Amino acid sequence: MRPVLVGVVTALVLCAAIYLGSRELHNFDSALAPYAIASVFLAFGIAYRYTAWISSPGARRLFKKGWGAALSWRNLRRAPTALPRMIATYLGFQKFLGARSRARWAAHQLIFWGCLLAAAITFPLTWGWFTFTANTGAGPQYTMNIWGLPVVEFNALSLLGWVLFHGLDIAAVLVIAGATYFLIRRMRDREASTGQRFGYDLVPLLALIIISVTGLLLTFSSVALHGGGYEFLAVLHMAAVVLTLLYLPFGKFFHIAQRPAAVGMQLFKYTEHGEIRHCRNCGEPIDTTAYVDNLRATMRDLKLDFDGLAEVCPRCKRLRRGQAYRSTVKPGF
Amino acid sequence: MMGRTIVIDPGRCIGCQACVSACRECDSHRGKSMIHLDYLDQGGSVASSPTVCMHCEDPVAPCAQVCPAEAILVTPDGVVHDADKSRCIGCGNCVNACPMGVPKIDLAAKLQFKCNLCYDRTSYGLAPMCATVCPTGSIFYGTLEELRTERPGVEVASTFDFDGSIISTGVAMVVPRGRPVDEPLPGGAGEHARVTGSPQPAGHLEPSADNVLGDPL
Numbered sequence: 001m002r003p004v005l006v007g008v009v010t011a012l013v014l015c016a017a018i019y020l021g022s023r024e025l026h027n028f029d030s031a032l033a034p035y036a037i038a039s040v041f042l043a044f045g046i047a048y049r050y051t052a053w054i055s056s057p058g059a060r061r062l063f064k065k066g067w068g069a070a071l072s073w074r075n076l077r078r079a080p081t082a083l084p085r086m087i088a089t090y091l092g093f094q095k096f097l098g099a100r101s102r103a104r105w106a107a108h109q110l111i112f113w114g115c116l117l118a119a120a121i122t123f124p125l126t127w128g129w130f131t132f133t134a135n136t137g138a139g140p141q142y143t144m145n146i147w148g149l150p151v152v153e154f155n156a157l158s159l160l161g162w163v164l165f166h167g168l169d170i171a172a173v174l175v176i177a178g179a180t181y182f183l184i185r186r187m188r189d190r191e192a193s194t195g196q197r198f199g200y201d202l203v204p205l206l207a208l209i210i211i212s213v214t215g216l217l218l219t220f221s222s223v224a225l226h227g228g229g230y231e232f233l234a235v236l237h238m239a240a241v242v243l244t245l246l247y248l249p250f251g252k253f254f255h256i257a258q259r260p261a262a263v264g265m266q267l268f269k270y271t272e273h274g275e276i277r278h279c280r281n282c283g284e285p286i287d288t289t290a291y292v293d294n295l296r297a298t299m300r301d302l303k304l305d306f307d308g309l310a311e312v313c314p315r316c317k318r319l320r321r322g323q324a325y326r327s328t329v330k331p332g333f
Numbered sequence: 334m335m336g337r338t339i340v341i342d343p344g345r346c347i348g349c350q351a352c353v354s355a356c357r358e359c360d361s362h363r364g365k366s367m368i369h370l371d372y373l374d375q376g377g378s379v380a381s382s383p384t385v386c387m388h389c390e391d392p393v394a395p396c397a398q399v400c401p402a403e404a405i406l407v408t409p410d411g412v413v414h415d416a417d418k419s420r421c422i423g424c425g426n427c428v429n430a431c432p433m434g435v436p437k438i439d440l441a442a443k444l445q446f447k448c449n450l451c452y453d454r455t456s457y458g459l460a461p462m463c464a465t466v467c468p469t470g471s472i473f474y475g476t477l478e479e480l481r482t483e484r485p486g487v488e489v490a491s492t493f494d495f496d497g498s499i500i501s502t503g504v505a506m507v508v509p510r511g512r513p514v515d516e517p518l519p520g521g522a523g524e525h526a527r528v529t530g531s532p533q534p535a536g537h538l539e540p541s542a543d544n545v546l547g548d549p550l
C-alpha cells in the first residue's frame with residue numbers, strides 16, 4: 001500500500017512541477033504530451049519500486065545508515081569532501097568499473113553520459129520548462145528560456161547553437177557505441193552470457209539502440225530527406241521512448257536508482273567509527289564494527305538466528321565446520 | 334537437496350588443488366577460483382576439505398536474503414547465483430552472513446563473486462569444473478541414484494546445525510553408513526567449535542581461502 005501511495009504522491013508532485021514550470025501549460029508543447037505523460041508514469045514507477053525495495057530488511061537498514069552518514073554533521077565537519085568526491089568518482093566516473101575491465105568502463109561511460117545528456121535536454125523540453133524564442137523572425141539569434149525566464153542568448157549558427165540543437169544526436173552516437181559494445185559482449189563472452197535473460201539483460205540494450213537509431217534517423221530525415229518519412233519515424237521513436245520509460249523501474253535500468261546506495265554504504269561503513277571487528281576465532285579483521293553490527297541486526301530481522309557467526313571470518317567458518325565433521329561425523333579421516 | 338547436485342566427501346579429499354585450478358578456468362569468473370580448499374589440521378595431518386556454495390534451501394539462500402541490492406538471484410532449479418553485476422554494490426553482507434564461508438568479494442570492482450554451480454555448464458547438462466577434475470571423487474556431481482551405482486549403499490546428509498539453527502542445503506555431504514540420515518551435520522558453531530591452528534594455506538599456493546580479493550578494508 002505504501003509504495004503505491006509514495007508513487008502517487010511523487011507523480012502528483014511532478015504534475016504540479018510541470019504545470020508551474022510551463023507557466024500553467026502556456027509553454028507546454030502538446031506534440032510532446034505522450035513523452036510528458038510517460039515521465040509521470042516513470043516518476044510513479046520509480047517511487048513505487050524504490051519504496052518497495054527499501055522495505056526489505058537489508059535495504060531498509062542500509063538506507064537509514066547511508067542517509068544518516070551522508071547527512072551527518074560530524075562527518076561533514078570531519079571529511080567535508082568525502083561525499084562530493086564519492087559522488088563524482090563513484091556515480092559520475094564509475095571508477096570501480098575500471099577494475100572489472102577498461103572496456104566495460106569506457107562503454108558504460110558512453111551510455112551514462114549519453115543518457116544523462118539526452119535526459120537533461122529532453123525532460124525539460126517535454127515538460128515545457130525550456131523554450132526557445134527567436135529574437136527576430138526566423139533567427140539566427142535565439143533566446144533560451146527556463147521556466148519562462150530568459151537564460152542564454154545564442155546564434156543558431158554558432159558552436160553553442162549547434163551543440164544546443166544537436167545535443168541529442170551527440171547523445172545518440174555515444175549511447176549507440178556503448179550499447180553495441182555491451183550487446184556484442186553479451187553474444188560472445190560467457191562471463192556476460194551465463195544465465196542471461198532476454199527481458200532483463202538484452203531488452204535494455206536493444207531499447208537504447210532503437211531509441212538512438214530512430215532519433216538519429218529523425219535528424220537525417222529532416223536534414224537530408226526534406227522530412228521524408230519523418231511522421232513514421234517520429235511515431236516509432238516516441239513508442240520506443242515511452243515503452244522504455246515505463247519499463248525503466250522494473251528491469252535492469254532500476255540500478256540507476258539503486259546504485260547511489262553504494263555511496264551511502266561506503267560512507268557509513270568507513271566514516272562512522274574507525275573501529276574494526278576481528279574474527280572471534282583467529283583475530284583477523286572482518287570489517288568495521290558499524291558494518292558487522294548492522295549485518296547482525298539485518299540477520300535478526302530476517303530470523304536468521306545464526307547472526308553470531310557474522311563475527312567469525314569466512315575461513316574459520318569453513319575450518320570449524322570441516323573440523324567438526326572430522327571429529328564427530330567421520331572421525332579422523 | 335537438489336535432484337542433480339554436488340555431493341562432497343571430505344574423507345576422499347587429498348588436497349591436490351585440482352578443483353581450485355579448474356574453477357579458475359570457469360568462464361563466468363575467469364582467473365578467479367571460487368572453490369575453497371581448506372587444510373583442516375595443518376602440521377598434524379593431511380586432512381583437507383573442499384567448499385562450494387551449498388545452495389541453501391531452507392532458510393533459502395541467507396546470502397540473498399541479506400543482500401540490500403536484490404543482487405543474488407535464486408532460480409527455480411534451486412541454484413543460488415553469483416551477484417548481478419549491475420546491482421551488487423560490494424557491501425559484503427553476503428560474505429559475512431553465509432554460514433558456510435562461501436562468497437568472495439572484490440572491493441576495488443565493488444563486486445561479489447561466488448560459486449554458481451558452474452551454471453554455464455550445468456544448465457547444459459555438463460558437470461561443474463571441480464567435479465569433472467576431482468581425481469578421488471571427493472566432489473561428485475549427479476543424482477543420488479547415480480552416486481549409489483558408483484558407491485553402493487552410500488548415505489548422504491544435507492542439513493546442518495549451527496548451534497541450534499538448522500539449514501538444509503541443495504548440495505549434500507557423504508556421511509558414514511549407519512549414521513541416522515536425518516541427523517544434521519555439525520556446522521562447527523557452538524559446542525563443536527574449536528580454535529583453529531596455524532595460518533592457511535600452505536606454501537606459495539594462491540590463497541583460495543581468502544574471501545577478499547583486492548585490498549581488505
Ligand code: HEM
Nearest residue numbers: 090091094100104111112115116182204205256259418419
Ligand atoms: C543514465 C544512467 C545509466 C544508464 C542508462 C545505464 C545503463 C546500463 C546498462 C544498459 C547496463 C548493462 C550493460 C550490460 O549489458 O552488461 C549497465 C550496467 C551497469 N551499470 Fe549502468 N547505467 C546508468 C547509470 C549507472 C550508474 C550511475 C552506475 C553506478 C555508479 C551504474 C553502474 C552500472 C554497473 C556496475 C553495471 C554493470 C557493468 C558490468 O559489470 O559490466 N550505472 N548500465
Ligand code: SF4
Nearest residue numbers: 386387388389396431
Ligand atoms: S552456502 Fe552461502 S553462498 Fe551458498 S546459498 Fe548458502 S548462504 Fe548463499
Ligand code: SF4
Nearest residue numbers: 400421422424425427
Ligand atoms: S556484496 Fe553485493 S551481492 Fe553481496 S550482499 Fe552486498 S550487494 Fe548483495
